[in-house]
């Protein structure tokens with residue numbers, strides 16, 4: 001009789017330990033999970049463009065309880081991709097420039113990438129992007145985790161003022177060198193003549 005009781009107690013203790021271990025494991029995984037798994041990317045699209053620059057948009061939702069930061073994006077559609085923000089310069093014009101430190105999304109918040117705001121900038125299209133195309137992207141976070149998404153291309157006539165290359169293809173040809181300076185000078189060149197800094 002005594003022996004049986006002791007066995008039951010031992011079993012109960014074991015069950016409790018297992019339950020604790022399961023709880024602890026889940027908590028640890030949540031806190032340390034890759035940033036890419038914390039973000040849901042939806043409503044993506046990319047602007048159809050014959051050459052030069054284009055941009056990709058969408059909503060990035062951070063479903064975790066930690067901030068996440070996107071450091072870079074790549075796509076086969078463009079050799080160089082930058083993370084851009086749109087800001088008002090001293091002349092009151094909206095110009096875009098590379099965003100320092102990438103895109104950070106606070107816990108439980110969403111970042112809307114849209115014309116006239118933050119966006120993924122395709123600096124140099126390898127070939128035309130035509131409406132209906134599907135363009136693949138890979139997003140990289142500060143912890144080196146990555147997430148893929150595919151954005152359908154569509155014609156979009158708005159926000160042209162934000163695209164310095166659209167009406168002036170010659171400014172594209174030497175764009176790469178200027179871009180690498182990282183001061184946004186050539187970015188705002190045709191939108192904001194002679195306003196390098």
Ligand SMILES: [Cu+2]
Nearest residue numbers: 084096119121
């Ligand atoms: Cu841009």
